[in-house]
Amino acid sequence: MNRVGQVKAGKLFQKWDLLIAAVVIVVLACAIAAFFLPSGESVEIYIDGKRTYVLLLSHDQTVHLEGLLDVVIQDGSVFVRNASCPDKLCEHHLPVHDAGHSIVCLPGRVSIVVKGKAKVDVVS
Amino acid sequence: MKKIRLSLLIAVFLCLITLSGLLSACSAGGRDFYAMGTSVNIRLSGSGSRKAYREIKQMLEDVEKAVSTELAASDLYRINRAPAGEAVAVGAETLFLFEESQKIVSVLEEICGFSAFDPSLYPLVKLWKLSPDTYSISAKEPPADTAIQEALALCGLDEFVADQQAGTITKLKQGAMLDFGGIAKGYAADRAKQIALFHGVKKGIINIGGNIYLLGKAYTVGITHPRPVASALITAMSLKDVSVVTSGDYERYYLDQNDPTMRYHHILDIRTGRPADAGIISATVIGERSDWCDALATACIVLGVEDSLALMGALNGQFGMSFRAYLVDGRLNTYTVGEIAFAPYE
Numbered sequence: 071m072n073r074v075g076q077v078k079a080g081k082l083f084q085k086w087d088l089l090i091a092a093v094v095i096v097v098l099a100c101a102i103a104a105f106f107l108p109s110g111e112s113v114e115i116y117i118d119g120k121r122t123y124v125l126l127l128s129h130d131q132t133v134h135l136e137g138l139l140d141v142v143i144q145d146g147s148v149f150v151r152n153a154s155c156p157d158k159l160c161e162h163h164l165p166v167h168d169a170g171h172s173i174v175c176l177p178g179r180v181s182i183v184v185k186g187k188a189k190v191d192v193v194s
Numbered sequence: 195m196k197k198i199r200l201s202l203l204i205a206v207f208l209c210l211i212t213l214s215g216l217l218s219a220c221s222a223g224g225r226d227f228y229a230m231g232t233s234v235n236i237r238l239s240g241s242g243s244r245k246a247y248r249e250i251k252q253m254l255e256d257v258e259k260a261v262s263t264e265l266a267a268s269d270l271y272r273i274n275r276a277p278a279g280e281a282v283a284v285g286a287e288t289l290f291l292f293e294e295s296q297k298i299v300s301v302l303e304e305i306c307g308f309s310a311f312d313p314s315l316y317p318l319v320k321l322w323k324l325s326p327d328t329y330s331i332s333a334k335e336p337p338a339d340t341a342i343q344e345a346l347a348l349c350g351l352d353e354f355v356a357d358q359q360a361g362t363i364t365k366l367k368q369g370a371m372l373d374f375g376g377i378a379k380g381y382a383a384d385r386a387k388q389i390a391l392f393h394g395v396k397k398g399i400i401n402i403g404g405n406i407y408l409l410g411k412a413y414t415v416g417i418t419h420p421r422p423v424a425s426a427l428i429t430a431m432s433l434k435d436v437s438v439v440t441s442g443d444y445e446r447y448y449l450d451q452n453d454p455t456m457r458y459h460h461i462l463d464i465r466t467g468r469p470a471d472a473g474i475i476s477a478t479v480i481g482e483r484s485d486w487c488d489a490l491a492t493a494c495i496v497l498g499v500e501d502s503l504a505l506m507g508a509l510n511g512q513f514g515m516s517f518r519a520y521l522v523d524g525r526l527n528t529y530t531v532g533e534i535a536f537a538p539y540e
Contacts, residue, residue: 119227157330159446164422171426176326179228189539190416190430192235192399194406194440194478 111169111186113148115141118179127167127184138178148182150175224399229254230379231262231326232403236386242393249393250386254402257382260287261374263316264327273354273363274316274371281362291374291381291485292356292363298377298489299351305508306501310493312464314353316371317345322469324446324460325373333451336458336468346467379405380488383437387484405484407437414537420444420476420522428476428522430539437484441491442476442522443469461495472498476522480534481515494521499529506531 115123115133123133125143132151133141139153139160147165155177163173170188174181224237225247234254238246262268269284276282284292291313299309319325321337337345353370356363363372374381383405390398390409397410406415412434416427420442431438443459447469450456463470477494479487490509494502502521510516510532518532 116226119225121226157446159331162331164426166426168426170416174233176228176232181226181233189414190427190537191413192401192406192408193416193418193427194404194438 111167111184113141113143114183114185116181116183127186135178135180138180139175141182148184149173150182153178225251227251230258230382230402231264232379234403235401236398238390238395238398238400238409240394240396240398242390242395243398246390246393246395249389250400253385253389254382257287257378257385260285261291261378263325263371263373263375269363270372270374273365276365278365278368278370281357281360281364283361284363285361287381288363288374289356289358289361291377292354292372293358294381294485295374295377295489296351296356298486301509301512302493302505305505306493306497309351309464310496310501310505311376311489312349312351313372313374313376314349314351314370315462315464316373317348317369318342318462318467319373319460320371321345322458322462323448324458324462329446329448329460331448333449333454335451336456342467346464349464349467376492377485377489379403380437380439380483380485383407383484387437405437405439405488407484408433408435410435414539416539417478417520418442418444418476421526425540427539428526429520429528430537431480431520432535432537433480436480436482437487438478438480439484439487439491440476440478441488441495443495444475461492463496470496472496472501473523474498474502474521475524477502478520479517480519480532481517483515486515487517490517490519494519499523503529503531 111127113125113127114121127143127146130144137154140151142149142151147167149165150160150173153161153175155175157177160173160175166173166184169184169186170190170193172181172183224235226235236250259265260269263270265271269288273282295313298311302309302311320328321341323329348367348369353367354363354365379402383400383402386400387407399413400407412432414430415433415438416430417440419425419428443457447457447459459469461470474495477491479491481487497505499521506517506519518534520534521529
């Protein structure tokens with residue numbers, strides 16, 4: 071059946087066309103969401119290498135990690151308070167706000183990492 | 195039907211490209227874990243990445259078990275507690291690190307006149323309460339001069355003898371102790387790079403507590419600002435297929451409780467038994483061997499600007515290695531050895 075015939079028969083879009091269009095639309099929607107939605111930076115807290123919290127850097131809050139320390143997000147920066155580790159080095163770390171930067175408490179095995187569009191790939 | 199197949203293929207192709215992009219974006223964080231008393235982040239791409247991740251993690255655990263000063267039964271734990279004269283059986287990693295340290299120390303002694311990097315300073319590190327088991331950032335008094343001199347008398351790599359064939363290390367003086375903290379992470383980064391390449395990894399970043407290896411493409415490496423200012427970085431550089439290691443007086447330190455202008459940090463000078471005070475507060479060394487970069491970054495802090503520049507000049511070309519460096523002094527003046535492509539970071 072030629073195209074005119076298909077239109078006349080009400081079959082301008084066949085089953086496959088619709089399926090393909092649906093798949094393309096879903097994938098593109100995911101891609102757009104992935105690239106545009108997480109434009110705000112987030113804070114990820116790792117305990118012993120395991121990601122335990124994902125928080126928005128724009129939302130002021132305090133997370134109490136029992137027996138370890140408090141992670142404080144305030145005015146777009148994150149810092150540590152009330153560390154129970156012996157060296158307290160993490161507590162003296164300046165607040166971090168840029169993507170790719172982190173505060174690490176080695177005795178407590180806690181990493182607090184700012185995620186987002188980082189200007190550098192790694193920090194030495 | 196042909197048209198349908200073609201459009202189906204195109205759609206599937208587009209979907210795969212998009213999905214692979216999404217997957218790589220999602221997996222950009224790589225693997226994070228703790229090993230060797232530090233945080234490790236490894237991001238690899240290429241078909242062998244999974245195998246490489248597993249093997250690198252295992253290797254780091256093995257190295258830690260061998261050279262940790264804290265883990266009971268580790269080679270160094272047993273050496274440090276053994277009486278003088280007792281041959282302590284050690285593994286291949288410990289022997290390699292000992293012999294590599296000997297090489298570096300002898301090169302430094304030849305060029306600089308003393309061992310600006312020395313893994314035998316552990317009695318002093320403990321005395322100053324700068325070892326992981328004794329350290330806290332709270333201000334305190336420095337040790338007494340007599341105690342410093344007593345600990346200093348126990349230091350020197352020639353207080354130890356290795357027997358390669360028997361696989362043993364023997365201390366010659368009671369109380370002498372070893373600590374590979376200034377070289378072991380670099381060694382581990384070198385091993386991790388070898389594992390990644392063996393498994394066909396094309397590109398990636400290996401970061402073992404700041405001992406970084408960059409593989410396969412140019413990456414932007416930020417250098418930590420050594421002082422608390424608004425910007426967390428002092429500079430950034432574009433580097434490829436090299437290791438980069440930074441040491442500084444800001445990493446593990448405390449202030450004098452009677453004089454807050456005095457900072458006692460973890461890099462000690464074997465000439466004085468005190469924290470290095472030669473003017474450099476941050477040293478970044480770039481080269482192909484991460485273990486050497488690690489040791490040389492420490493050495494630069496001890497040497498100061500002029501001697502560090504002379505050391506780098508004398509080292510380049512020796513042993514088939516070449517190094518670049520970025521040094522920061524107490525006034526935040528910076529010095530560059532070799533060509534470094536600086537990159538925007540703000």
